[in-house]
Amino acid sequence: MTSLTLFLIVYGGLLAAFLYLIRRTLQRGPVERPLRTSPSGTVRRAFVREPEKEVGV
Protein backbone atom coordinates (compact mmCIF):
# COMPACT_ATOMS: atom_id res chain seq x y z
CA MET A 1 0.00 0.00 0.00
CA THR A 2 2.91 2.35 0.76
CA SER A 3 4.46 1.63 -2.64
CA LEU A 4 1.17 2.21 -4.40
CA THR A 5 0.63 5.50 -2.54
CA LEU A 6 4.14 6.73 -3.40
CA PHE A 7 3.65 5.62 -6.99
CA LEU A 8 0.42 7.56 -7.30
CA ILE A 9 1.88 10.65 -5.60
CA VAL A 10 4.89 10.74 -7.94
CA TYR A 11 2.92 10.17 -11.15
CA GLY A 12 0.00 12.33 -10.03
CA GLY A 13 2.38 15.14 -9.12
CA LEU A 14 4.18 14.89 -12.45
CA LEU A 15 0.94 14.95 -14.38
CA ALA A 16 -0.49 17.82 -12.35
CA ALA A 17 2.67 19.90 -12.86
CA PHE A 18 2.65 19.18 -16.58
CA LEU A 19 -1.02 20.08 -16.98
CA TYR A 20 -0.57 23.27 -14.95
CA LEU A 21 2.33 24.42 -17.13
CA ILE A 22 0.51 23.50 -20.35
CA ARG A 23 -2.60 25.36 -19.19
CA ARG A 24 -0.58 28.44 -18.26
CA THR A 25 1.20 28.45 -21.62
CA LEU A 26 -2.02 28.03 -23.56
CA GLN A 27 -3.78 30.75 -21.58
CA ARG A 28 -0.96 33.17 -22.29
CA GLY A 29 -0.96 32.16 -25.97
CA PRO A 30 1.55 32.95 -28.69
CA VAL A 31 2.40 36.43 -27.43
CA GLU A 32 5.64 38.01 -28.50
CA ARG A 33 8.31 38.07 -25.85
CA PRO A 34 11.41 40.17 -26.30
CA LEU A 35 14.52 38.25 -27.31
CA ARG A 36 17.85 38.27 -25.54
CA THR A 37 16.51 39.03 -22.11
CA SER A 38 16.34 37.13 -18.92
CA PRO A 39 15.19 38.17 -15.45
CA SER A 40 18.73 38.42 -14.16
CA GLY A 41 20.32 39.60 -17.35
CA THR A 42 23.13 37.03 -17.03
CA VAL A 43 22.40 35.30 -20.31
CA ARG A 44 22.25 38.64 -22.04
CA ARG A 45 25.64 39.65 -20.64
CA ALA A 46 27.19 36.35 -21.58
CA PHE A 47 26.03 36.13 -25.16
CA VAL A 48 25.21 39.58 -26.44
CA ARG A 49 27.87 42.14 -27.09
CA GLU A 50 26.57 45.66 -26.59
CA PRO A 51 28.03 48.32 -28.87
CA GLU A 52 30.63 50.19 -26.85
CA LYS A 53 29.66 53.71 -25.87
CA GLU A 54 32.02 56.52 -26.49
CA VAL A 55 33.19 58.02 -23.23
CA GLY A 56 34.84 61.35 -22.54
CA VAL A 57 34.66 62.86 -25.96
Place this chain on the structure above:
Amino acid sequence: MTLDPLLLSRLQFAFTVSFHIIFPSMSIGLCAFLVLVEFMHLRTGDELYRRIYRFWSILFALGFGMGVVSGLVMSFEFGTNFSRFAQAVGPVIGPMIGLEVMSAFFLEAGFLGIMLFGWGRVGPRLHFAATCLVSVGTMISATFILAANSWMQTPAGVTFDGRTFHVVNWVKAFLNPSFPYRAAHMLLAAWITAAFLIAGVSARYLLQGRHLDTARRCYSLALAAASILLPLQLYLGDVLALDVMAPHQIAKIEAMEGFWETTPSAPWNVIVIPDQRKGRNRFALSVPYLGSVLVGKNFHTSIPGLNETPRDRRPTMWIVFYSFRVMFLLGTLMFCAGIYSVWLRWRHRLYTSRRFQRLMVWLTPSGFICVLGGWFTAEPAANRSRSTAISEPWIPFRRSRLPPW
Protein backbone atom coordinates in the same frame (compact mmCIF):
# COMPACT_ATOMS: atom_id res chain seq x y z
CA MET B 1 -7.97 -13.21 -10.89
CA THR B 2 -5.41 -12.94 -8.10
CA LEU B 3 -3.11 -9.99 -7.57
CA ASP B 4 0.08 -12.04 -7.61
CA PRO B 5 3.51 -10.44 -8.24
CA LEU B 6 3.41 -11.39 -11.92
CA LEU B 7 0.13 -9.60 -12.56
CA LEU B 8 1.19 -6.60 -10.44
CA SER B 9 4.46 -6.39 -12.38
CA ARG B 10 2.59 -6.43 -15.64
CA LEU B 11 0.08 -3.85 -14.45
CA GLN B 12 2.86 -1.57 -13.24
CA PHE B 13 4.67 -1.82 -16.56
CA ALA B 14 1.40 -1.28 -18.45
CA PHE B 15 0.73 1.87 -16.43
CA THR B 16 4.22 3.35 -16.77
CA VAL B 17 4.49 2.62 -20.48
CA SER B 18 1.00 4.05 -21.11
CA PHE B 19 1.87 7.18 -19.12
CA HIS B 20 5.14 7.53 -21.01
CA ILE B 21 3.90 7.04 -24.57
CA ILE B 22 1.73 10.17 -24.38
CA PHE B 23 4.76 12.46 -24.24
CA PRO B 24 6.96 11.06 -27.04
CA SER B 25 3.88 11.04 -29.28
CA MET B 26 3.56 14.74 -28.59
CA SER B 27 7.24 15.65 -28.84
CA ILE B 28 8.01 13.66 -32.03
CA GLY B 29 5.11 15.27 -33.85
CA LEU B 30 5.61 18.78 -32.47
CA CYS B 31 9.30 18.74 -33.36
CA ALA B 32 8.52 17.82 -36.96
CA PHE B 33 6.04 20.73 -36.98
CA LEU B 34 8.73 23.06 -35.62
CA VAL B 35 11.08 21.98 -38.43
CA LEU B 36 8.37 22.85 -40.96
CA VAL B 37 7.63 26.20 -39.34
CA GLU B 38 11.27 27.23 -39.09
CA PHE B 39 11.86 26.18 -42.69
CA MET B 40 8.97 28.42 -43.74
CA HIS B 41 10.41 31.25 -41.64
CA LEU B 42 13.81 30.91 -43.29
CA ARG B 43 12.25 30.73 -46.73
CA THR B 44 9.73 33.55 -46.45
CA GLY B 45 11.16 35.71 -43.67
CA ASP B 46 7.63 35.98 -42.24
CA GLU B 47 7.84 36.91 -38.55
CA LEU B 48 4.57 35.09 -37.88
CA TYR B 49 6.35 31.76 -38.31
CA ARG B 50 8.92 32.77 -35.72
CA ARG B 51 6.18 33.58 -33.22
CA ILE B 52 4.51 30.23 -33.93
CA TYR B 53 7.84 28.49 -33.44
CA ARG B 54 8.51 30.13 -30.11
CA PHE B 55 5.03 29.31 -28.79
CA TRP B 56 5.00 25.64 -29.79
CA SER B 57 8.62 25.10 -28.77
CA ILE B 58 7.57 25.76 -25.14
CA LEU B 59 4.95 23.03 -25.34
CA PHE B 60 7.44 20.77 -27.08
CA ALA B 61 9.99 21.32 -24.30
CA LEU B 62 7.39 20.45 -21.65
CA GLY B 63 6.47 17.23 -23.47
CA PHE B 64 10.11 16.37 -24.06
CA GLY B 65 11.01 16.79 -20.39
CA MET B 66 8.09 14.66 -19.27
CA GLY B 67 9.01 12.03 -21.84
CA VAL B 68 12.55 11.70 -20.53
CA VAL B 69 11.45 11.57 -16.89
CA SER B 70 8.70 9.01 -17.44
CA GLY B 71 10.79 6.92 -19.85
CA LEU B 72 13.74 6.37 -17.53
CA VAL B 73 11.58 4.32 -15.19
CA MET B 74 10.92 1.61 -17.72
CA SER B 75 14.54 0.61 -18.17
CA PHE B 76 14.68 -0.13 -14.46
CA GLU B 77 11.42 -2.06 -14.58
CA PHE B 78 12.93 -4.48 -17.07
CA GLY B 79 15.39 -5.41 -14.35
CA THR B 80 13.16 -5.22 -11.30
CA ASN B 81 9.96 -6.71 -12.72
CA PHE B 82 11.21 -9.05 -15.45
CA SER B 83 14.75 -9.96 -14.47
CA ARG B 84 14.82 -13.41 -16.10
CA PHE B 85 13.46 -11.90 -19.26
CA ALA B 86 16.08 -9.13 -19.19
CA GLN B 87 18.81 -11.71 -18.67
CA ALA B 88 17.62 -13.83 -21.58
CA VAL B 89 16.98 -11.12 -24.18
CA GLY B 90 19.56 -8.59 -22.96
CA PRO B 91 22.00 -9.32 -25.82
CA VAL B 92 19.26 -8.43 -28.32
CA ILE B 93 17.22 -5.57 -26.93
CA GLY B 94 19.93 -4.19 -24.63
CA PRO B 95 21.94 -2.58 -27.46
CA MET B 96 18.77 -1.30 -29.13
CA ILE B 97 17.55 0.41 -25.97
CA GLY B 98 21.09 1.63 -25.25
CA LEU B 99 21.27 3.28 -28.66
CA GLU B 100 17.89 4.87 -28.05
CA VAL B 101 19.14 6.39 -24.82
CA MET B 102 22.33 7.59 -26.54
CA SER B 103 20.40 9.34 -29.30
CA ALA B 104 17.92 10.78 -26.79
CA PHE B 105 20.55 12.14 -24.43
CA PHE B 106 23.33 13.16 -26.81
CA LEU B 107 21.62 14.22 -30.01
CA GLU B 108 18.27 15.46 -28.77
CA ALA B 109 19.24 16.90 -25.40
CA GLY B 110 22.45 18.38 -26.79
CA PHE B 111 20.80 20.41 -29.52
CA LEU B 112 17.65 21.12 -27.52
CA GLY B 113 19.49 23.91 -25.71
CA ILE B 114 20.32 25.66 -28.98
CA MET B 115 16.79 25.11 -30.18
CA LEU B 116 15.12 26.62 -27.11
CA PHE B 117 17.57 29.37 -26.14
CA GLY B 118 19.44 30.00 -29.37
CA TRP B 119 17.13 32.47 -31.13
CA GLY B 120 19.21 35.55 -31.84
CA ARG B 121 22.30 33.98 -30.28
CA VAL B 122 23.27 31.70 -33.13
CA GLY B 123 22.72 32.20 -36.84
CA PRO B 124 19.35 31.27 -38.32
CA ARG B 125 20.75 28.36 -40.33
CA LEU B 126 22.57 26.88 -37.36
CA HIS B 127 19.37 27.22 -35.34
CA PHE B 128 17.44 25.45 -38.08
CA ALA B 129 20.09 22.71 -38.15
CA ALA B 130 19.67 22.27 -34.38
CA THR B 131 15.89 21.94 -34.77
CA CYS B 132 16.36 19.38 -37.54
CA LEU B 133 18.83 17.37 -35.44
CA VAL B 134 16.48 17.31 -32.44
CA SER B 135 13.67 16.16 -34.72
CA VAL B 136 15.87 13.47 -36.28
CA GLY B 137 16.92 12.44 -32.77
CA THR B 138 13.32 11.98 -31.66
CA MET B 139 12.67 9.81 -34.69
CA ILE B 140 15.85 7.76 -34.19
CA SER B 141 14.84 7.17 -30.57
CA ALA B 142 11.43 5.97 -31.65
CA THR B 143 12.98 3.76 -34.33
CA PHE B 144 15.25 1.94 -31.87
CA ILE B 145 12.43 1.41 -29.39
CA LEU B 146 10.15 0.16 -32.15
CA ALA B 147 12.92 -2.19 -33.34
CA ALA B 148 13.21 -3.68 -29.84
CA ASN B 149 9.45 -3.93 -29.40
CA SER B 150 8.93 -5.37 -32.88
CA TRP B 151 11.59 -7.99 -32.20
CA MET B 152 9.57 -9.06 -29.16
CA GLN B 153 6.52 -9.42 -31.43
CA THR B 154 8.26 -11.06 -34.41
CA PRO B 155 11.72 -12.27 -33.32
CA ALA B 156 14.35 -12.89 -36.01
CA GLY B 157 18.11 -13.17 -36.44
CA VAL B 158 18.82 -14.94 -33.13
CA THR B 159 19.70 -18.31 -31.67
CA PHE B 160 18.71 -19.58 -28.24
CA ASP B 161 20.99 -21.71 -26.07
CA GLY B 162 18.35 -22.60 -23.50
CA ARG B 163 19.15 -19.63 -21.30
CA THR B 164 20.04 -16.60 -23.44
CA PHE B 165 19.24 -15.32 -26.90
CA HIS B 166 22.28 -14.56 -29.06
CA VAL B 167 22.19 -12.38 -32.14
CA VAL B 168 23.54 -14.13 -35.24
CA ASN B 169 22.38 -11.49 -37.71
CA TRP B 170 21.90 -7.93 -36.50
CA VAL B 171 20.28 -6.81 -39.76
CA LYS B 172 17.63 -9.51 -39.45
CA ALA B 173 17.14 -8.84 -35.74
CA PHE B 174 16.75 -5.11 -36.29
CA LEU B 175 14.74 -5.32 -39.50
CA ASN B 176 12.52 -8.08 -38.14
CA PRO B 177 9.32 -8.76 -40.14
CA SER B 178 7.02 -6.31 -38.36
CA PHE B 179 9.54 -3.51 -37.68
CA PRO B 180 9.25 -1.35 -40.85
CA TYR B 181 5.45 -1.28 -40.66
CA ARG B 182 5.22 -0.74 -36.92
CA ALA B 183 7.84 2.03 -36.96
CA ALA B 184 6.09 3.83 -39.83
CA HIS B 185 2.70 3.37 -38.12
CA MET B 186 3.98 4.86 -34.86
CA LEU B 187 5.77 7.81 -36.48
CA LEU B 188 2.68 8.66 -38.51
CA ALA B 189 0.62 8.35 -35.33
CA ALA B 190 2.90 10.84 -33.55
CA TRP B 191 2.66 13.37 -36.40
CA ILE B 192 -1.12 13.01 -36.56
CA THR B 193 -1.37 13.37 -32.77
CA ALA B 194 0.55 16.63 -32.93
CA ALA B 195 -1.50 17.83 -35.91
CA PHE B 196 -4.76 17.37 -33.99
CA LEU B 197 -3.27 18.94 -30.87
CA ILE B 198 -2.20 22.01 -32.86
CA ALA B 199 -5.49 22.17 -34.78
CA GLY B 200 -7.49 21.83 -31.55
CA VAL B 201 -5.61 24.57 -29.72
CA SER B 202 -5.82 26.84 -32.77
CA ALA B 203 -9.55 26.14 -33.15
CA ARG B 204 -10.05 27.20 -29.54
CA TYR B 205 -8.22 30.48 -30.15
CA LEU B 206 -10.32 31.04 -33.28
CA LEU B 207 -13.53 30.44 -31.35
CA GLN B 208 -12.38 32.83 -28.63
CA GLY B 209 -11.24 35.43 -31.17
CA ARG B 210 -7.72 35.49 -29.69
CA HIS B 211 -4.35 35.39 -31.50
CA LEU B 212 -6.16 35.14 -34.80
CA ASP B 213 -3.19 35.44 -37.14
CA THR B 214 -1.13 32.69 -35.52
CA ALA B 215 -4.19 30.52 -34.91
CA ARG B 216 -5.23 30.67 -38.57
CA ARG B 217 -1.76 29.76 -39.82
CA CYS B 218 -1.38 26.86 -37.36
CA TYR B 219 -4.92 25.65 -38.03
CA SER B 220 -4.31 25.59 -41.76
CA LEU B 221 -0.92 23.83 -41.52
CA ALA B 222 -2.13 21.23 -39.01
CA LEU B 223 -5.28 20.36 -40.95
CA ALA B 224 -3.33 20.10 -44.19
CA ALA B 225 -0.91 17.68 -42.53
CA ALA B 226 -3.76 15.68 -40.99
CA SER B 227 -5.62 15.36 -44.29
CA ILE B 228 -2.46 14.03 -46.01
CA LEU B 229 -1.28 11.72 -43.22
CA LEU B 230 -4.57 10.12 -42.17
CA PRO B 231 -5.29 8.19 -45.40
CA LEU B 232 -1.71 6.90 -45.28
CA GLN B 233 -2.16 5.86 -41.66
CA LEU B 234 -5.42 3.99 -42.29
CA TYR B 235 -3.84 2.11 -45.20
CA LEU B 236 -0.71 1.30 -43.21
CA GLY B 237 -2.75 0.12 -40.20
CA ASP B 238 -4.73 -2.21 -42.45
CA VAL B 239 -1.56 -3.68 -43.99
CA LEU B 240 0.10 -4.01 -40.58
CA ALA B 241 -2.82 -5.85 -38.99
CA LEU B 242 -3.87 -8.13 -41.83
CA ASP B 243 -0.75 -8.76 -43.90
CA VAL B 244 2.08 -8.42 -41.39
CA MET B 245 0.78 -9.39 -37.95
CA ALA B 246 -1.91 -11.93 -38.87
CA PRO B 247 0.55 -14.64 -40.05
CA HIS B 248 2.49 -14.26 -36.77
CA GLN B 249 -0.28 -13.57 -34.26
CA ILE B 250 -3.63 -14.73 -35.60
CA ALA B 251 -5.09 -14.65 -32.09
CA LYS B 252 -4.76 -10.88 -32.23
CA ILE B 253 -7.02 -10.65 -35.30
CA GLU B 254 -9.48 -13.11 -33.77
CA ALA B 255 -9.76 -11.01 -30.62
CA MET B 256 -9.82 -7.69 -32.51
CA GLU B 257 -12.80 -8.81 -34.57
CA GLY B 258 -14.67 -10.29 -31.60
CA PHE B 259 -15.41 -13.76 -32.97
CA TRP B 260 -15.10 -17.06 -31.07
CA GLU B 261 -16.00 -19.31 -34.01
CA THR B 262 -14.72 -18.98 -37.55
CA THR B 263 -17.42 -17.05 -39.39
CA PRO B 264 -17.93 -16.82 -43.17
CA SER B 265 -19.64 -13.68 -44.54
CA ALA B 266 -18.90 -12.18 -41.17
CA PRO B 267 -20.62 -9.14 -39.70
CA TRP B 268 -18.63 -6.31 -38.12
CA ASN B 269 -19.07 -6.38 -34.38
CA VAL B 270 -19.67 -2.93 -32.91
CA ILE B 271 -20.30 -4.06 -29.33
CA VAL B 272 -19.68 -7.49 -27.82
CA ILE B 273 -19.86 -8.80 -24.27
CA PRO B 274 -17.45 -11.74 -24.37
CA ASP B 275 -17.46 -14.67 -21.96
CA GLN B 276 -13.78 -15.60 -21.88
CA ARG B 277 -14.28 -18.78 -19.84
CA LYS B 278 -17.02 -20.28 -21.98
CA GLY B 279 -15.53 -19.08 -25.27
CA ARG B 280 -18.58 -17.26 -26.60
CA ASN B 281 -20.18 -13.83 -26.72
CA ARG B 282 -23.04 -13.14 -24.34
CA PHE B 283 -24.17 -10.26 -26.55
CA ALA B 284 -23.13 -8.86 -29.92
CA LEU B 285 -24.33 -5.83 -31.88
CA SER B 286 -23.14 -6.18 -35.48
CA VAL B 287 -23.35 -4.72 -38.97
CA PRO B 288 -23.99 -7.55 -41.48
CA TYR B 289 -21.18 -8.46 -43.93
CA LEU B 290 -19.05 -5.45 -42.99
CA GLY B 291 -16.49 -7.59 -41.14
CA SER B 292 -15.72 -9.65 -44.26
CA VAL B 293 -15.58 -6.51 -46.38
CA LEU B 294 -13.10 -4.79 -44.05
CA VAL B 295 -10.90 -7.85 -43.47
CA GLY B 296 -11.04 -9.64 -46.82
CA LYS B 297 -12.26 -6.87 -49.12
CA ASN B 298 -15.21 -9.04 -50.24
CA PHE B 299 -18.53 -10.24 -48.79
CA HIS B 300 -17.62 -13.88 -48.22
CA THR B 301 -14.23 -13.88 -46.43
CA SER B 302 -14.16 -16.06 -43.32
CA ILE B 303 -12.88 -14.45 -40.14
CA PRO B 304 -11.21 -16.87 -37.73
CA GLY B 305 -12.53 -17.20 -34.18
CA LEU B 306 -10.60 -17.18 -30.95
CA ASN B 307 -11.60 -20.77 -30.15
CA GLU B 308 -9.16 -21.82 -32.91
CA THR B 309 -6.31 -20.68 -30.63
CA PRO B 310 -5.30 -22.89 -27.67
CA ARG B 311 -6.90 -21.62 -24.48
CA ASP B 312 -3.62 -20.80 -22.74
CA ARG B 313 -2.54 -18.53 -25.60
CA ARG B 314 -5.72 -16.52 -25.97
CA PRO B 315 -5.58 -12.81 -25.22
CA THR B 316 -8.35 -11.30 -23.14
CA MET B 317 -10.87 -10.45 -25.80
CA TRP B 318 -12.52 -7.42 -24.27
CA ILE B 319 -9.22 -5.53 -23.84
CA VAL B 320 -8.11 -6.15 -27.42
CA PHE B 321 -11.56 -5.74 -28.95
CA TYR B 322 -12.42 -2.42 -27.30
CA SER B 323 -8.89 -0.97 -27.61
CA PHE B 324 -9.02 -1.69 -31.31
CA ARG B 325 -12.56 -0.34 -31.66
CA VAL B 326 -11.63 2.91 -29.90
CA MET B 327 -8.57 3.34 -32.14
CA PHE B 328 -10.41 2.40 -35.32
CA LEU B 329 -13.58 4.43 -34.77
CA LEU B 330 -11.77 7.51 -33.50
CA GLY B 331 -9.23 7.20 -36.31
CA THR B 332 -12.06 7.03 -38.83
CA LEU B 333 -13.65 10.14 -37.30
CA MET B 334 -10.29 11.93 -37.53
CA PHE B 335 -10.00 10.81 -41.16
CA CYS B 336 -13.46 12.20 -41.92
CA ALA B 337 -12.52 15.47 -40.19
CA GLY B 338 -9.38 15.68 -42.33
CA ILE B 339 -11.34 15.11 -45.54
CA TYR B 340 -14.02 17.60 -44.48
CA SER B 341 -11.31 20.20 -43.81
CA VAL B 342 -10.21 19.85 -47.45
CA TRP B 343 -13.80 20.53 -48.52
CA LEU B 344 -14.03 23.58 -46.22
CA ARG B 345 -10.72 24.89 -47.52
CA TRP B 346 -11.93 24.51 -51.10
CA ARG B 347 -15.12 26.40 -50.22
CA HIS B 348 -13.09 29.11 -48.41
CA ARG B 349 -14.86 28.34 -45.13
CA LEU B 350 -12.00 26.82 -43.16
CA TYR B 351 -11.69 29.76 -40.77
CA THR B 352 -15.38 30.58 -40.50
CA SER B 353 -17.05 27.22 -39.86
CA ARG B 354 -17.51 27.42 -36.10
CA ARG B 355 -19.17 24.03 -35.94
CA PHE B 356 -16.07 22.41 -37.41
CA GLN B 357 -13.85 24.41 -35.07
CA ARG B 358 -15.84 23.10 -32.11
CA LEU B 359 -15.39 19.56 -33.45
CA MET B 360 -11.64 20.14 -33.70
CA VAL B 361 -11.55 21.34 -30.08
CA TRP B 362 -13.22 18.08 -29.05
CA LEU B 363 -10.75 16.12 -31.16
CA THR B 364 -7.69 17.74 -29.53
CA PRO B 365 -6.79 14.62 -27.46
CA SER B 366 -7.95 12.16 -30.14
CA GLY B 367 -4.44 11.31 -31.31
CA PHE B 368 -3.30 10.42 -27.78
CA ILE B 369 -6.35 8.20 -27.27
CA CYS B 370 -5.69 6.42 -30.58
CA VAL B 371 -2.03 5.86 -29.69
CA LEU B 372 -3.03 4.29 -26.38
CA GLY B 373 -5.72 2.23 -28.11
CA GLY B 374 -3.15 0.98 -30.61
CA TRP B 375 -0.65 -0.07 -27.96
CA PHE B 376 -3.35 -1.76 -25.90
CA THR B 377 -4.34 -3.67 -29.02
CA ALA B 378 -0.78 -4.67 -29.82
CA GLU B 379 0.60 -5.68 -26.44
CA PRO B 380 -1.94 -7.88 -24.64
CA ALA B 381 -2.70 -9.78 -27.83
CA ALA B 382 0.90 -10.62 -28.55
CA ASN B 383 0.54 -13.93 -26.73
CA ARG B 384 -0.49 -14.89 -23.25
CA SER B 385 -0.15 -17.54 -20.71
CA ARG B 386 -2.65 -15.82 -18.45
CA SER B 387 -5.67 -14.17 -19.85
CA THR B 388 -5.52 -11.05 -17.70
CA ALA B 389 -1.92 -10.14 -18.39
CA ILE B 390 -1.03 -6.89 -20.08
CA SER B 391 2.06 -5.38 -21.62
CA GLU B 392 4.88 -7.69 -20.97
CA PRO B 393 7.31 -8.88 -23.60
CA TRP B 394 6.59 -12.51 -24.03
CA ILE B 395 6.91 -14.05 -27.45
CA PRO B 396 10.57 -15.03 -27.11
CA PHE B 397 9.53 -16.94 -24.02
CA ARG B 398 6.95 -18.94 -25.84
CA ARG B 399 9.88 -20.32 -27.77
CA SER B 400 12.19 -20.64 -24.85
CA ARG B 401 9.58 -21.80 -22.32
CA LEU B 402 11.26 -19.79 -19.60
CA PRO B 403 9.19 -18.16 -16.87
CA PRO B 404 9.19 -14.40 -17.40
CA TRP B 405 10.58 -13.41 -14.02
